[in-house]
Amino acid sequence: MTFKYQSQAVAMPYFIAAIGLFVAQILFGLIIGLQYVWGDFLFPEIPFNVARMVHTNALIVWLLMGFMGAAYYLVPEESETELHMPWLATLMFWVFLVAAALTVAGYLLVPYATLAEITGNDLLPTMGREFLEQPTITKLGIVVVALAFLFNIGMTILKGRKTVVSLVLLMGLVGLAVFFLFSFFNPTNLVHDKFWWWWTVHLWVEGVWELILGAILAFVLIKVTGVDREIIEKWLYLIIAMTLITGIIGTGHHYYWIGTPEYWQWWGSVFSALEPIPFFMMTVFAFNMVNKRRRNHPNKAATLWALGTAVMAFLGAGVWGFLHTLAPVNYYTHGSQITAAHGHMAFYGAYVMINLAIISYAVPILRGREANSEKAQVVEMWAFWLMTVSIVFITLFLTGAGILQVYLQRFSDNPLSFMVVQDKIELFYWLRFVAGVGFLIGLVVYIWSFFIPGEKTAAEMPAMEAQGSERGAVEAAAG
Amino acid sequence: MAQAFTKEMSRNIFYGGTAFFFLLFLALTFDTHLALPERDNRAALDPATERGQLIAQGKQLWEENDCIGCHTLLGEGAYFAPELGNVYTRYGNSKEAIMGFIKGRPKDGIPGRRSMPQFNLSDEELAAIAEFLQYVSEIDTANWPPNIQG
Ligand code: HEM
Ligand code: HEM
Ligand SMILES: [Fe+2]
Numbered sequence: 001m002t003f004k005y006q007s008q009a010v011a012m013p014y015f016i017a018a019i020g021l022f023v024a025q026i027l028f029g030l031i032i033g034l035q036y037v038w039g040d041f042l043f044p045e046i047p048f049n050v051a052r053m054v055h056t057n058a059l060i061v062w063l064l065m066g067f068m069g070a071a072y073y074l075v076p077e078e079s080e081t082e083l084h085m086p087w088l089a090t091l092m093f094w095v096f097l098v099a100a101a102l103t104v105a106g107y108l109l110v111p112y113a114t115l116a117e118i119t120g121n122d123l124l125p126t127m128g129r130e131f132l133e134q135p136t137i138t139k140l141g142i143v144v145v146a147l148a149f150l151f152n153i154g155m156t157i158l159k160g161r162k163t164v165v166s167l168v169l170l171m172g173l174v175g176l177a178v179f180f181l182f183s184f185f186n187p188t189n190l191v192h193d194k195f196w197w198w199w200t201v202h203l204w205v206e207g208v209w210e211l212i213l214g215a216i217l218a219f220v221l222i223k224v225t226g227v228d229r230e231i232i233e234k235w236l237y238l239i240i241a242m243t244l245i246t247g248i249i250g251t252g253h254h255y256y257w258i259g260t261p262e263y264w265q266w267w268g269s270v271f272s273a274l275e276p277i278p279f280f281m282m283t284v285f286a287f288n289m290v291n292k293r294r295r296n297h298p299n300k301a302a303t304l305w306a307l308g309t310a311v312m313a314f315l316g317a318g319v320w321g322f323l324h325t326l327a328p329v330n331y332y333t334h335g336s337q338i339t340a341a342h343g344h345m346a347f348y349g350a351y352v353m354i355n356l357a358i359i360s361y362a363v364p365i366l367r368g369r370e371a372n373s374e375k376a377q378v379v380e381m382w383a384f385w386l387m388t389v390s391i392v393f394i395t396l397f398l399t400g401a402g403i404l405q406v407y408l409q410r411f412s413d414n415p416l417s418f419m420v421v422q423d424k425i426e427l428f429y430w431l432r433f434v435a436g437v438g439f440l441i442g443l444v445v446y447i448w449s450f451f452i453p454g455e456k457t458a459a460e461m462p463a464m465e466a467q468g469s470e471r472g473a474v475e476a477a478a479g
Numbered sequence: 480m481a482q483a484f485t486k487e488m489s490r491n492i493f494y495g496g497t498a499f500f501f502l503l504f505l506a507l508t509f510d511t512h513l514a515l516p517e518r519d520n521r522a523a524l525d526p527a528t529e530r531g532q533l534i535a536q537g538k539q540l541w542e543e544n545d546c547i548g549c550h551t552l553l554g555e556g557a558y559f560a561p562e563l564g565n566v567y568t569r570y571g572n573s574k575e576a577i578m579g580f581i582k583g584r585p586k587d588g589i590p591g592r593r594s595m596p597q598f599n600l601s602d603e604e605l606a607a608i609a610e611f612l613q614y615v616s617e618i619d620t621a622n623w624p625p626n627i628q629g
Contacts, residue, residue, distance in 0.1 A: 036559065039593035044586065047596050048559050049548025113598070116543040128542025130556050188535045190615060191519035194555065195511070234486040241493035248504045257623035258553050261514045265621070267507065332625060335554030335562065415628045418561040422593070
């Protein structure tokens with residue numbers, strides 16, 4: 001066994017379920033991608049909105065599962081102690097999984113209005129808002145799971161070694177739970193509703209989730225590069241400082257056109273224009289650490305995911321975010337395919353990839369080996385490139401669609417109606433669909449990589465130790 | 480010299496910067512809420528009036544049928560179907576036209592065309608949704624969308 005603390009093993013089911021939901025997310029992504037060009041595909045059995053909420057909610061839930069798995073793996077190791085209550089983590093896994101499954105079944109089996117009725121949305125209406133479509137009882141379930149999780153993680157950190165990585169992770173996770181509470185606030189006044197909705201959505205992805213991202217990235221880099229913790233922690237603090245300094249008031253980039261005062265066009269533009277800085281720092285940081293590495297960790301795939309996260313997060317969030325964040329630009333691009341283009345690359349680059357990075361690092365260890373065989377790693381790296389190149393193409397095609405849409409519908413002298421414009425840019429949606437199929441192929445290859453015999457062959461073993469692997473050396477000394 | 484910039488300094492920037500900008504954000508939030516009555520068309524929402532009650536019902540119907548899963552409303556939502564924040568003006572300030580459109584959706588969709596479900600709403604419910612959409616169109620959105628097409 002190569003992991004130090006028995007209780008780290010509770011992370012495994014979280015990672016497996018995360019990947020399962022990832023598959024569901026992509027399958028439904030393909031369904032809505034097809035409905036874009038084949039309007040009545042699966043209609044009326046699965047209308048677009050239903051498949052879309054499965055796509056986005058599966059995404060969010062699997063990312064949360066991955067974060068929890070990451071925390072259960074990483075915190076005992078950082079704290080140098082067993083998890084406070086491993087059984088609670090396992091129990092909460094099942095609660096979370098069953099709640100997610102029931103919710104998706106509800107989406108697919110009954111009309112949404114019926115789901116709202118049978119889950120008592122009347123008592124505390126929270127449904128029917130983008131990303132927050134879950135029935136109120138599911139939301140309450142999420143709160144329960146999150147509280148149990150935070151208790152477990154918090155107690156573990158309290159009783160053990162306190163590192164910057166686990167502290168930053170904990171702050172991110174507490175923030176995640178706190179800002180989720182705004183999803184229960186749904187006033188009739190639409191401007192208030194929208195204003196506070198962003199406290200969940202924006203302050204998640206451009207605030208507290210970035211703390212989680214930074215902490216996990218720092219952890220993986222410490223492990224695979226062996227660089228001095230002090231240096232990595234200094235970077236981590238600086239990155240998350242820039243994140244929150246720019247990102248909190250950066251929320252203003254959503255307050256331009258929803259009824260809020262016009263001064264937000266200034267506050268939002270200025271601060272959100274600075275939001276790419278922490279992402280850029282992350283890229284510099286990741287490459288620096290890998291260049292300064294003091295060991296060659298045998299898990300090349302994990303290093304690739306870590307570097308990929310930094311680059312793609314910068315491109316998707318930083319570059320594609322900046323593209324439409326200034327108010328005079330956003331006036332034309334608001335709520336167009338440009339938004340969708342950015343949403344895809346940012347979510348993939350930052351949060352999908354950091355999850356795949358920690359999974360890539362931790363799962364081989366949880367399966368009793370420091371790294372997978374060369375062959376398994378090569379297949380995993382193929383999956384990396386297939387998925388990453390596909391998302392780049394999805395983003396480029398949607399950006400093309402978006403530019404034409406904005407021009408034809410909003411900018412030209414004779415603006416055309418929405419549906420007419422959608423017809424004219426159909427080609428881009430077909431191309432997006434093709435790129436989506438490429439993504440699915442990448443995902444299949446990714447899953448296949450787990451089934452390739454992972455043990456290092458005898459021939460590979462000595463080579464590994466010759467590379468000066470830290471753990472290899474320690475084990476050799478102990479033996 | 481090597482220690483010119485320490486971990487403690489970056490930690491302090493993090494805590495200090497976060498606290499400062501969060502407080503500034505709270506102040507802006509407070510100010511926004513003072514300014515909103517002039518912009519958010521809240522007069523229409525007065526629950527003592529029939530219109531206010533209708534709009535509240537309309538918003539709930541909007542949510543419980545997940546209209547946002549296909550449409551944008553003031554530019555937020557899904558990008559599959561037309562913007563509805565200004566549909567009231569696009570439909571010539573006619574609630575009847577909006578109600579007629581929603582009511583007239585064929586149960587099995589329109590072959591080959593992006594389709595909107597038939598929600599089987601009562602006339603009263605249709606009126607509530609239309610009233611809600613009129614209320615939304617009267618919010619001061621700093622001149623967004625750029626034109627009537629949304
Ligand atoms: C990893 C971080 C990020 C993620 C996951 C992300 C994701 C998203 C998503 C999903 C939306 C669409 C929300 C909706 O449905 O209405 C969105 C909107 C937006 N994002 Fe990001 N984003 C990130 C970072 C950034 C950054 C750093 C910037 C600015 C530099 C930015 C600028 C914007 C803007 C301006 C919009 C509004 C688009 C519109 O008006 O329709 N985002 N983002
Ligand atoms: C890991 C990969 C993916 C991620 C992270 C992702 C993420 C997202 C997000 C965040 C949204 C909401 C966007 C917004 O509101 O702006 C969305 C919507 C959507 N996604 Fe994906 N997605 C992925 C893969 C795919 C694939 C492979 C397809 C299909 C080819 C697809 C098709 C769509 C469509 C059609 C929408 C709806 C856009 C609309 O509102 O009209 N996605 N996805
Ligand atoms: Fe944002």
